[in-house]
Amino acid sequence: MKQTLNLAPPSAADKEFISRIEEAADTSIKLCYQCGKCTAGCPAAFAMDSPPRQIIRYLQLGLVEEVLAAQSIWICATCETCSARCPRGVDIASLMDACRREALAAGKISDKKVAVFNEAFLNGVKNFGRTYEAGLLIQHNLKTMQPLKDAQLGLPMMKRGKVSILPDRIKGKDQVKKIFQRIETMGRE
Amino acid sequence: MPLGYYPGCSGEGSGIEYKMSTEKTAEMLGIKLQELEDWNCCGATSAHNTNQLLALALPARNLAIAEQMELETVLAPCAACFSRHRATEIKAREDQALRSKIEGIIDMEFQASSHTVSILEWLVNDVGVDKIKEKVSKPLKAMKAACYYGCLLVRPEEYTGFDDNEDPQSMDQIIKATGAEAVDWAYKTECCGAALATSRPEIGAKMIYEVIQNAREAGAECIVTACPLCMLNLDMRQAGAGKQYGVNLNMPVYYLTELVALAGGYSQEEIGIPRHFVEASSYLNTLPAKAAQMEAEEAARQAKAGKKGAAKAADTAEDAEANKKKIDAMIKGFQKNPDKMALRLIQDEERAKILAEIVAADEKKINKLAELMVIDQEKASKAAEAYVTGEIKKREK
Numbered sequence: 017m018k019q020t021l022n023l024a025p026p027s028a029a030d031k032e033f034i035s036r037i038e039e040a041a042d043t044s045i046k047l048c049y050q051c052g053k054c055t056a057g058c059p060a061a062f063a064m065d066s067p068p069r070q071i072i073r074y075l076q077l078g079l080v081e082e083v084l085a086a087q088s089i090w091i092c093a094t095c096e097t098c099s100a101r102c103p104r105g106v107d108i109a110s111l112m113d114a115c116r117r118e119a120l121a122a123g124k125i126s127d128k129k130v131a132v133f134n135e136a137f138l139n140g141v142k143n144f145g146r147t148y149e150a151g152l153l154i155q156h157n158l159k160t161m162q163p164l165k166d167a168q169l170g171l172p173m174m175k176r177g178k179v180s181i182l183p184d185r186i187k188g189k190d191q192v193k194k195i196f197q198r199i200e201t202m203g204r205e
Numbered sequence: 206m207p208l209g210y211y212p213g214c215s216g217e218g219s220g221i222e223y224k225m226s227t228e229k230t231a232e233m234l235g236i237k238l239q240e241l242e243d244w245n246c247c248g249a250t251s252a253h254n255t256n257q258l259l260a261l262a263l264p265a266r267n268l269a270i271a272e273q274m275e276l277e278t279v280l281a282p283c284a285a286c287f288s289r290h291r292a293t294e295i296k297a298r299e300d301q302a303l304r305s306k307i308e309g310i311i312d313m314e315f316q317a318s319s320h321t322v323s324i325l326e327w328l329v330n331d332v333g334v335d336k337i338k339e340k341v342s343k344p345l346k347a348m349k350a351a352c353y354y355g356c357l358l359v360r361p362e363e364y365t366g367f368d369d370n371e372d373p374q375s376m377d378q379i380i381k382a383t384g385a386e387a388v389d390w391a392y393k394t395e396c397c398g399a400a401l402a403t404s405r406p407e408i409g410a411k412m413i414y415e416v417i418q419n420a421r422e423a424g425a426e427c428i429v430t431a432c433p434l435c436m437l438n439l440d441m442r443q444a445g446a447g448k449q450y451g452v453n454l455n456m457p458v459y460y461l462t463e464l465v466a467l468a469g470g471y472s473q474e475e476i477g478i479p480r481h482f483v484e485a486s487s488y489l490n491t492l493p494a495k496a497a498q499m500e501a502e503e504a505a506r507q508a509k510a511g512k513k514g515a516a517k518a519a520d521t522a523e524d525a526e527a528n529k530k531k532i533d534a535m536i537k538g539f540q541k542n543p544d545k546m547a548l549r550l551i552q553d554e555e556r557a558k559i560l561a562e563i564v565a566a567d568e569k570k571i572n573k574l575a576e577l578m579v580i581d582q583e584k585a586s587k588a589a590e591a592y593v594t595g596e597i598k599k600r601e602k
Binding site: 040059060062063091093094095096097099100107109113116117120127129130132133134135137138140141145146147149153156165166169172173176177178179180184186187188189191192194195196198199202203 | 214215217218219221243244245246248249250251252253254255256257258259262263266309310311312355356357360361362370371394395396398399400401403404405406407408411412415441480482
């Protein structure tokens with residue numbers, strides 16, 4: 017893979033980004049000595065443009081744009097194998113998680129499908145207090161422009177009593193909605 | 206004290222068999238489950254992907270409800286629900302400022318005093334494998350199962366911390382207690398792909414396919430899981446994953462609690478077996494016949510071992526019979542032709558002649574030499590030499 021990297025010193029904003037995700041992930045990228053054990057054990061590395069070791073290297077070099085542009089951070093399934101095996105104790109999975117949140121906040125989402133799934137999932141929780149599986153799939157399909165995806169599974173799911181057409185609403189759904197609202201307000205502050 | 210119970214959203218939908226069988230398992234073990242009142246979704250992966258505080262606040266509301274209900278321990282069968290609640294209670298206990306911040310967000314008192322347990326911890330640590338064994342009335346003998354732990358029941362270790370995160374054994378112990386065989390395999394803690402099966406199906410399909418193939422290569426005839434998302438992927442999406450690789454995987458997948466309840470005598474219908482996507486009844490139905498065959502083979506092996514012993518005894522008797530015939534032949538030889546027989550024992554002609562004279566006069570010595578010649582020629586020669594030496598000494602006197 018031919019790639020040109022700008023190795024000029026990172027900007028103040030990039031430095032700030034890196035310390036923010038280190039704090040959020042409660043770990044240090046400086047500990048990493050690039051052994052590659054994280055990538056070796058990653059069950060999704062085969063599908064990644066930049067596998068975990070490379071993401072950590074980008075972070076060490078202050079290459080924030082490359083990190084946010086990588087699909088890898090959205091392909092990571094948070095299985096935690098990398099963090100469990102890292103000989104230097106770097107919590108790679110939490111760094112990936114922090115990178116996703118930063119990408120979301122910055123509106124720089126390299127793989128929309130996962131973000132759309134998360135949004136649809138949380139919308140159900142915000143409105144009803146619980147996951148609304150049917151609504152989640154429909155919303156995910158519409159927003160990703162694939163209306164018939166998994167359609168063949170709908171009827172069998174219903175036959176098996178595994179999906180309810182209507183959402184399961186809890187009594188305290190307003191309390192849950194307020195949890196979302198308070199967090200949104202805090203984010204704006 | 207009843208055990209707090211958080212069924213989780215999937216228990217009401219895609220993971221309905223998990224809820225049904227968990228409740229039957231508790232009933233079988235004589236444990237009362239007290240469902241948290243008006244619980245909400247834990248937020249799962251989507252919440253921690255989106256906002257850290259949201260990922261803590263959603264489970265915290267449930268934990269605060271458990272505290273209000275004075276429930277010390279809460280069972281969360283779903284691996285993700287367990288992981289999120291456990292993470293929240295640990296983080297809130299470690300950081301008082303964070304705990305009060307969460308209290309403000311959920312607008313409830315929250316001490317982080319309760320303890321969330323996974324199905325594995327509950328069954329192995331709280332209930333105990335021996336208690337499960339006691340309750341098994343229909344052992345799952347002849348079942349060959351791959352115990353699939355996946356991610357969140359064993360990682361991160363600072364949350365789970367009770368079993369090995371590379372080669373866990375708790376589920377294997379429970380499965381063995383039901384009478385089934387737990388195969389040794391390499392993918393027990395590999396990821397099933399989680400939500401990737403929905404958001405990036407081509408990636409998810411490969412991960413599902415590899416887990417199932419590895420189980421099969423290790424000799425498993427079914428997979429056991431304790432996570433509704435693993436089940437959704439391995440069961441509902443199995444046909445699609447097989448299609449991507451042009452194979453029919455046809456591997457039944459069971460919830461751990463389904464197998465415990467089945468071994469405890471509950472019917473397949475009561476725990477939801479007919480609701481699986483990959484047909485799961487037939488395999489269970491073949492087990493009694495296979496178990497009977499295993500028992501018959503075992504009995505045959507034992508009988509064969511017994512027969513072998515008898516055969517050995519018979520061989521000895523046959524040997525003794527044959528030896529006796531040979532000895533008789535030797536005796537006849539000594540009687541008919543003592544000189545020739547003596548030369549077979551002693552090379553020196555003069556001494557051999559003396560031996561022939563000795564045996565002609567002593568039937569007992571013939572018998573002794575004949576017996577020794579059949580068993581051990583060397584000993585027979587030595588005995589013969591001794592007779593001759595004795596005879597010479599006698600004559601010299």
